[in-house]
Amino acid sequence: MNGDLSFREYERFSAYLDGQLSPEEVSRLEEDLRRNPQWRLALDELRETRALLRRAPRYRAPRNFTLTPEMVGKPARQGFFSFLSARLATGMAAAALVATLLLQFLPALRFAAPMAAAPAPQVVEKAAEMQTVPQETQPAILAPESAMRAAVQPTATAPIIIWNAPGGLGGGSGAPEGYGGEAMKAAGAPSQEGIVTYQQETTAQGMGGGGAEAGASGMATPGEGIVHYGDQPAPGTVPPVVPTEAPSRALTSEATPAEPVEGNGPILGVPASGEAGQVIAALPAPEESERPSAAPLEAPAPFWTPVRVAQAVLLGMAALFAGMAVWLRRKG
Amino acid sequence: MDELALIQEARNGDFNAFNRLVLAYQDMAYHLAMRMLSDPDQAEDVTQTAFLSAYRHLSSFRGGSFKAWVMRMVTNACYDELRRRQRHPSTPLEPLDDDDESIESPSWMADDGLSPEEQLEQKELDRAIQRCLQQLDEEFRAVVIFIDLQGMDYQEAAEILGKPLGTVKSRLARARLKLRDCLHRFWELLPPLLRLNTQRDD
Structure with missing residues (x-):
């Protein structure tokens, strides 16, 4: 029945119920209501809804929210610092991760140089x-x-x-x-x-x-x-x-x-x-004294080179900072 | 109560002057927070946070309506809490008992001087409205809370929300339409005196 009403009409009804229309707009709306009796049903529904909402109980404060010197004395930036710390931890984790990757992929920083070019x-x-x-x-x-x-x-x-x-x-x-x-x-x-x-x-x-x-x-x-x-x-x-x-x-x-x-x-x-x-x-057969010439190739490189140690430390730092960031964000 | 004088005294370091303003607006602030968040604990936290923030930013108050200024802080604190809740959706929307049913007489709902029948009506109505409000977007919800539940006028709501008058008018109409449809679903649950009397064709 009211399907032919546009939202514009409902907006007019709503403002009409709140007394927010000018006298000219009120006259025009009342004239429309007389010519379209079915509109009155929509207006009444909206009026009852409004009345129902205004009958809703109001909540009262369960306690006083007055401030105390202790509350005000606490640094207001606690939340800010918490937020900043979370950001800082995230940034540190990202930086540590990037540094780890750089150590891994930048050949100039690696100690595994004997692998390639030198003998050429x-x-x-x-x-x-x-x-x-x-x-x-x-x-x-x-x-x-x-x-x-x-x-x-x-x-x-x-x-x-x-x-x-x-x-x-x-x-x-x-x-x-x-x-x-x-x-x-x-x-x-x-x-x-x-x-x-x-x-x-x-x-x-x-x-x-x-x-x-x-x-x-x-x-x-x-x-x-x-x-x-x-x-x-x-x-x-x-x-x-x-x-x-x-x-x-x-x-x-x-x-x-x-x-x-x-x-x-x-x-x-x-x-x-x-x-x-x-x-x-x-x-x-080559004498034993000659064999050492091949020794550098055959000797296994130590696993814990300084670069790897640095990478391990950086990875640990990245994990630590990431955990801190998650914890701080959840806490905040 | 001369608000401007209290504000000036509070700016000069008079702690009690600001607390008098708090006492004047705490019910309104808590009511807004409770309707927005539908959680008593969070509403308390948000209200306290908003007043604390208001005190700390008192220097940014440039005159006008202190009520609108402080309610805007409460509204923004509610928005922040709703966004935080979206990130960590673990809080129930309304107080529930062990059987996941709404608590019949939460301590924060206190209306003095009502008969048991009237209290029952109030509870049923409150429950229906609160559920329907939660289905609205937060901007629509705030508008209908200010104007219909707290009785503000359009201008005041527009000032609090920082929106043009036309936006408030439009949002209010849309919110009322949605609430009308929602409340019809609670038709049988509402006490007879509160039922919408209009017969619908749908």
């Missing part, structure tokens, strides 16, 4: 030295242990050892079916980092053994860690999981091929029965 120039130097070695002296000089370590270390990955690679990867300078030689040197084989290839049979398809060029090519990309074992007796006695040892022998095989190795010595496993205990490496 050393590799180039060693590679250059290797390239200047005359062909006839190569068997005698071969690759120093440290040179191979330098060649392999930068990759930070263990070299892949390929035994009896079909067709040979290295190949001599004239090897028609090999990958290596000049082609390898030219291409630089950048994607074959850490590959060590053992070739048991000395054939035209074998790798390496291509003279100085091949030897140089093998070392031309020392950083890639490619080591060719071609025309070289299989280092059956080479310990299977010593990546820094195998490459040193590999370099020796680049120069002058020795007698082919017969047998079926495994790559990384147990040597053939006939070769067990036989020393076939061109170089004598």
